Amino acid sequence: xTGSAASARHGEGPLAIIAGGGSLPSTVAAAARAQGRRVxxxxxxxxxxxxxxxDVPHHWIGAAQFGRFLRLAASEGCxxxxxxxxxxxxxxxxxxxxxxxLRLVPRFLKLFRGGDDRLLSGIGAILEExxxxxxxxxxxxxxxxxxxxxxxxxxxxxxxxxxIARGLxxxxxxxxxxxxxxVVVANGRVLAVEAAEGTDGMLDHVALLRREGRIRxxxxxxxxxxxxxxxxxxxxxxxxxxxxxxxxxxxxGLAGIAVAAGRAIVAEPERLTLAADRTGLFVMGVRDEGxxx
Amino acid sequence: xTGSAASARHGEGPLAIIAGGGSLPSTVAAAARAQGRRVxxxxxxxxxxxxxxxDVPHHWIGAAQFGRFLRLAASEGCxxxxxxxxxxxxxxxxxxxxxxxLRLVPRFLKLFRGGDDRLLSGIGAILEExxxxxxxxxxxxxxxxxxxxxxxxxxxxxxxxxxIARGLxxxxxxxxxxxxxxVVVANGRVLAVEAAEGTDGMLDHVALLRREGRIRxxxxxxxxxxxxxxxxxxxxxxxxxxxxxxxxxxxxGLAGIAVAAGRAIVAEPERLTLAADRTGLFVMGVRDEGxxx
Numbered sequence: 001x002t003g004s005a006a007s008a009r010h011g012e013g014p015l016a017i018i019a020g021g022g023s024l025p026s027t028v029a030a031a032a033r034a035q036g037r038r039v040x041x042x043x044x045x046x047x048x049x050x051x052x053x054x055d056v057p058h059h060w061i062g063a064a065q066f067g068r069f070l071r072l073a074a075s076e077g078c079x080x081x082x083x084x085x086x087x088x089x090x091x092x093x094x095x096x097x098x099x100x101x102l103r104l105v106p107r108f109l110k111l112f113r114g115g116d117d118r119l120l121s122g123i124g125a126i127l128e129e130x131x132x133x134x135x136x137x138x139x140x141x142x143x144x145x146x147x148x149x150x151x152x153x154x155x156x157x158x159x160x161x162x163x164i165a166r167g168l169x170x171x172x173x174x175x176x177x178x179x180x181x182x183v184v185v186a187n188g189r190v191l192a193v194e195a196a197e198g199t200d201g202m203l204d205h206v207a208l209l210r211r212e213g214r215i216r217x218x219x220x221x222x223x224x225x226x227x228x229x230x231x232x233x234x235x236x237x238x239x240x241x242x243x244x245x246x247x248x249x250x251x252x253g254l255a256g257i258a259v260a261a262g263r264a265i266v267a268e269p270e271r272l273t274l275a276a277d278r279t280g281l282f283v284m285g286v287r288d289e290g291x292x293x
Numbered sequence: 294x295t296g297s298a299a300s301a302r303h304g305e306g307p308l309a310i311i312a313g314g315g316s317l318p319s320t321v322a323a324a325a326r327a328q329g330r331r332v333x334x335x336x337x338x339x340x341x342x343x344x345x346x347x348d349v350p351h352h353w354i355g356a357a358q359f360g361r362f363l364r365l366a367a368s369e370g371c372x373x374x375x376x377x378x379x380x381x382x383x384x385x386x387x388x389x390x391x392x393x394x395l396r397l398v399p400r401f402l403k404l405f406r407g408g409d410d411r412l413l414s415g416i417g418a419i420l421e422e423x424x425x426x427x428x429x430x431x432x433x434x435x436x437x438x439x440x441x442x443x444x445x446x447x448x449x450x451x452x453x454x455x456x457i458a459r460g461l462x463x464x465x466x467x468x469x470x471x472x473x474x475x476v477v478v479a480n481g482r483v484l485a486v487e488a489a490e491g492t493d494g495m496l497d498h499v500a501l502l503r504r505e506g507r508i509r510x511x512x513x514x515x516x517x518x519x520x521x522x523x524x525x526x527x528x529x530x531x532x533x534x535x536x537x538x539x540x541x542x543x544x545x546g547l548a549g550i551a552v553a554a555g556r557a558i559v560a561e562p563e564r565l566t567l568a569a570d571r572t573g574l575f576v577m578g579v580r581d582e583g584x585x586x
Contacts, residue, residue, distance in 0.1 A: 170470045177463045179483045190472045193486035196508050197498070205490070205498060215489050 014038035015140065016078035016132075018061075018069065020047040020085025022242065023267050024137065024144065028084050029056050031141030040076045042069055048085060070130055081127055083236055084137040124236050136235035138265065146241075146285040148261035152273045154282030156256055159187060160223050164258040166190075167225025168288045175229035181239040184254065186222025191215060199226065199241075203248035210253050219253035227260035227288050234263065241283075242267035243275045250279035261285030307331035308433065309371035309425075311354075311362065313340040313378025315535065316560050317430065317437065321377050322349050324434030333369045335362055341378060363423055374420055376529055377430040417529050429528035431558065439534075439578040441554035445566045447575030449549055452480060453516050457551040459483075460518025461581045468522035474532040477547065479515025484508060492519065492534075496541035503546050512546035513573075520553035520581050527556065534576070535560035536568045543572035554578030 015032050019025030019041050025048065029039045033056075041058035043050070048060075059072045073081065124134045138145050156164065163185040170183050170190060180194025184206055191209075194202045203224065209215045226239045241259055249257050257276075259266075262285070266272060276283045308325050312318030312334050318341065322332045326349075334351035336343070341353075352365045366374065417427045431438050449457065456478040463476050463483060473487025477499055484502075487495045496517065502508045519532045534552055542550055550569075552559075555578070559565060569576045 166470070170467065170472070173466050173470065174463065174486075177459070177466065177483055179463070179486060184488075189489070190470055191489040193467075193472060193488050195477075195486050196482070196484040197502055198507075201502070201507070209490055209494070214491075214494070 013077045013079055014040050015135075016069075016073045016076070016081045017041050018081065018083040019043045019053075019058075020083075021049055022085050023052065024240065024265060025085045026052045026054060026056070027144055027267070028082060028137045028141045029054075031143060040073070040078055042073070044085075066126070070132075073132065079131070079133055080135050080140075081132045082135050082137050082140055083123070121233055121236070124233065134235055136238065138234070138238060144265045144267075145262050146259045146264045146266050148285045148287060151266070151269065151283040151285070152276030152281070154256055154276060154280055156223070156258070156282050156284060159221070160255050160282070162188065163223045164225055164284070164286060167223060167258070168227060168260075168286070171225065171227050172230055172288075175231065178229070181228060181232075182224060182226040184222055184224055184252070186215075186217040186254070189217065191217070191222060199224070199239075199245065200248055203245070203252045203254075206252040206254075207248070215253075220255055222252075222254045224249045224252075224254055224257045225259075226257070226264060228263050238263065238265050240265035240267055241272065243271040246272055246275040246279060246281055246283065250275075250281055254281065256282030256284065258284045258286045260288045263288075306370045306372050307333050308428075309362075309366045309369065309374045310334050311374065311376045312336045312346075312351075313376075314342055315378050316345065317533065317558060318378045319345045319347060319349070320437055320560070321375060321430045321434045322347075324436060333366070333371055335366065337378075359419070363425075366425065372424070372426055373428050373433075374425045375428050375430050375433055376416070414526055414529070417526065427528055429531065431527070431531060437558045437560075438555050439552045439557045439559050441578045441580060444559070444562065444576040444578070445569030445574070447549055447569060447573055449516070449551070449575050449577060452514070453548050453551075453575070455481065456516045457518055457577070457579060460516060460551070461520055461553075461579070464518065464520050465523055465581075468524065471522065474521060474525075475517060475519040477515055477517055477545070479508075479510040479547070482510065484510070484515060492517070492532075492538065493541055496538070496545045496547075499545040499547075500541070508546075513548055515545075515547045517542050517545075517547055517550045518552075519550070519557060521556050531556065531558050533558035533560055534565070536564040539565055539568040539572060539574055539576065543568075543574055547574065549575030549577065551577045551579045553581045556581075 015037055017025055017029055017039060025041065029041060032039050039056055041053060041056045042061050043053060043058055044063050045060055046063065061069045127134050166188065167183045167185040182194040182199045182202060183190060184192040184202065192202050192206050197205065226241060228234060228239055241257060241264065245257065272283065308330055310318055310322055310332060318334065322334060325332050332349055334346060334349045335354050336346060336351055337356050338353050339356065354362045420427050459481065460476045460478040475487040475492045475495060476483060477485040485495050485499050490498065519534060521527060521532055534550060534557065538550065565576065
């Protein structure tokens with residue numbers, strides 16, 4: 001382990017986790033505490049789930065209460081910050097901003113004009129300016145990363161492997177446009193490209209197209225391919241899959257899921273593996289570094 | 294006019310038009326007849342609309358009755374063939390194939406494994422092998438092509454122009470993957486990428502995401518950008534827009550539509566312009582040759 005990685009894992013003082021929805025915030029909190037580190041959760045109202053907080057000390061914050069977070073995190077003695085979990089893209093109109101956030105409005109509005117990359121990078125930059133250190137969840141808890149190879153019993157066919165390669169190439173070619181992190185490829189044909197709808201929305205849309213008879217590829221063919229964009233800031237925006245990804249991919253009639261090994265997060269791997277074995281889907285961690293852009 | 298263009302427009306013998314749905318087949322037929330050429334329509338059952346055939350001589354064919362088409366077209370003395378109009382991707386199971394088509398099944402199955410490009414190019418190659426000459430609808434009726442500049446009263450804003458440039462770049466970058474011919478970009482953000490759902494399906498999906506509050510870009514922003522892929526065979530697969538494209542783009546809350554000038558078809562331009570002026574959308578023909586890939 002290098003010195004910087006050791007300092008990221010063991011850090012100084014308590015770890016602040018800005019927590020969105022899903023199981024990942026508590027997984028990361030448990031991993032940090034298992035390393036003997038104190039953790040303070042900052043669950044985001046409307047996104048984080050109260051019954052997932054367990055016994056971890058926490059302060060609820062609004063999605064537009066950046067000032068409140070900075071003040072509380074400083075008073076808790078936190079310097080390291082992790083942002084993890086699903087957050088609905090916040091709007092000024094649906095969340096009450098605090099004064100500090102209001103002062104940042106012009107800057108946020110500018111960030112909102114870009115894609116997710118710019119928004120998230122901008123939040124990271126503001127944290128750094130205020131003396132915090134933004135860490136990737138995987139730096140605190142490397143065990144949440146997708147391993148290379150199969151998670152469940154299913155294995156991709158030769159056609160599936162060709163579809164995976166094509167999907168990785170397409171994601172790479174689209175990378176600089178800040179589109180999505182996922183595509184669906186079946187039998188050499190691109191069925192869907194993720195954009196504003198997110199991965200779950202894309203899979204639901206593929207399921208709908210199939211029910212309507214608008215996809216002529218047989219059920220049980222096709223792969224969801226998910227990988228970070230080239231140059232993506234892995235500290236704040238790692239792609240992730242969970243049990244519900246498997247359920248939705250199965251409902252969309254796909255053969256399996258391929259995810260960039262070591263560069264994507266697996267939420268609830270045991271439940272995910274059970275779902276994959278029940279539905280017959282394969283779930284593979286694949287290397288995508290060698291794919292031409 | 295060059296010699297080959299003149300021969301394409303005036304041709305020899307009657308022109309065979311394999312006709313799918315929409316208004317374009319009758320538009321092309323009328324243009325060819327206005328040039329003094331005899332036309333025989335081959336409307337595809339289930340796709341072409343009977344009340345659009347007018348007084349043009351015609352023979353109905355099944356989508357999988359390639360042999361029937363070849364026999365009838367030869368007996369009518371046709372050598373030049375145009376394929377135009379919307380056709381649902383046919384399946385062997387939903388259309389009764391004739392004997393000639395059955396012999397081609399292995400070849401078609403291979404073509405079906407690829408994207409639309411491969412399927413359409415394959416059909417074109419089979420026509421050429423049998424002694425026919427496949428022409429682009431725009432070679433017979435150049436007046437159906439999108440002109441450069443605005444069709445209706447609306448004009449794009451500076452932000453719209455930036456979105457158009459981004460959309461053209463993204464289409465160019467995705468070109469070699471045979472994905473779609475259209476994207477929606479709003480305020481620098483890619484909202485949707487067309488794949489299996491087609492342009493209408495993509496616009497309906499954007500409208501749905503907006504109704505569900507999953508798109509945070511204000512209504513009245515964003516552009517549908519549509520252009521052929523680099524290297525696309527313009528003889529058989531020119532992108533097109535029509536009045537319903539404007540209606541759907543308006544329902545999706547977009548500001549307008551930008552289409553590659555001279556490399557896309559406009560169906561029913563008068564009705565399209567009326568729809569654009571009623572909904573306030575701009576419809577622009579733009580040059581995309583200079584955009585970097």
